[in-house]
Amino acid sequence: MTATDTRRAIQAVWRIESAKLIAGLMRLVRDLGTAEDLAQDALVAALERWPTSGIPDKPGAWLMATAKHRAIDVLRRSKRIEGKHEQLAREIEAAGDAAAPDLDAALDDDVGDDLLRLIFTACHPVLPTEARVALTLRVLGGLTTPEIARAFLSSEPTIAQRIVRAKRTLAESRVPFEVPRGLDRAARLSSVLEVIYLIFNEGYSATAGDDWMQPALCEEAMRLGRILAGLAPREPEVHGLVAVMEIQASRSRARTGPDGAPILLLDQDRSRWDQLLIRRGLAALERAESLARAPGPYALQAAIAACHARARTAAETNWARIAELYDALLGVTPSPVIELNRAVAVSMARGPAEALALVERLNADGALRNYHLLPSVRGDLLMKLGRREEARVEFEHAASLTKNRRERALLLERASACGATPA
């Protein structure tokens, strides 16, 4: 193996092992920041030794043993030698290899629990959302600071600081290291799902800059969702989220034209939709629906996405069903954006006039004042009603509101198309 090959192999091992490693260490040292630092130390040791010694048969166990030895050193050398540090060090030594998470460990439940605990901790609501996202990508995704910075069009120092602050906040807040149960669980789970879906959406529809999509981020989010589904298989909204992501991702090959311009869902070539992802997404949706009598917001969004996925052509779309699902969704999570989406479904099911009335109401509300899709939808409805000049104004306004270069170009094209005489 060349040095580059070995380095890549070590990085691959890191991607596979790091989350479990950090999770297991967190159980020992009771602090996410310390756990991550110890894990990084173990990685450094691996990068130093494995090029000559070769990658061990059980790399996870090697990393854990190395990290634990370091943990004992650190705890012993800690300036504030309070009794508990010495005690902790002794505990770790005494536990020996019994506490080492290992692929073959009979104590699979422990590893799962540790990982679940890590997920809940990284997504703790005491942290601001962007901190949760960065921390999750770091400790669960194994992404480096530069990778996270690139994904969110931020600078490395900003992300590095964000992660440092997040770890400090967690330590200072004395966040208890447990998997939330009972009353707390729903809210805590909701926070986790929000983080994962945020990562997905960042990849699916990049909010700024030139790239319409970042597939690697979508894949990362789906991976995290699937891991969570394996760890908490009886949570319907986890399966709901996985379903939404997989069905949406199934369209990625159809969403951009040859020059990178975006193609709207109704205009996409459905033969390019990934049937494997659709099949998986529909299966996840079924699981979600079988686990809860009343579908939650993710299951409902997945059901909407499933309506599109099941329609072989745009014309066969069951818009009435979609409008119903949006009604249900508004019942669980009222939001002006969802109301806008419902208006689109209503226009397809019952005509543009009724939909326009809904949109005018939204417009008057003012909540979507800076949201480019409101004037975009309004323009679309006005066009359908033959009010071309008003439509043009709306599209131009929409174009001015979006930061995404490609989206802006699409909207300006629609604006100029309003001026063209009908065929």
Added chain:
Amino acid sequence: MRFMVIVRATKDSESGALPDMKILTEMGKFNEELAKAGVLLAAEGLQASSKGARVRFSGMKRSVIDGPFTETKELIAGFWLWQVKNLAEAIEWVKRCPNPFEGESEIEIRQVFEADDFGPALAPEVREQEERIRLQATRK
């Protein structure tokens, strides 16, 4: 990134005999690890080539050849579809796979084409179709 991970056939897989119980159990555990890691997209075992067929293309001519096929080296016994970051990660996972057969065997890893891989090599008719789709979108 997606990879197809292919278990190459051996005379054991071609004999149609069911794999050893121990191997089946270990393979099951491996698949479970893949699923828990969010990596597994699909996994299938393929029946012996005696249950299959080939269709040969020569100009407009099509001819059907029934299995079994004798060149075991050319055959496959099963496949997975994985979602991983890169080839290195796929290789690391394959290393953790239990040996699918007694004795020697081989597992091949192939990268799946993604949309952007096609780029300018897209066939002219397909590009024209996409151009038409794009123009339709702007005319609305």
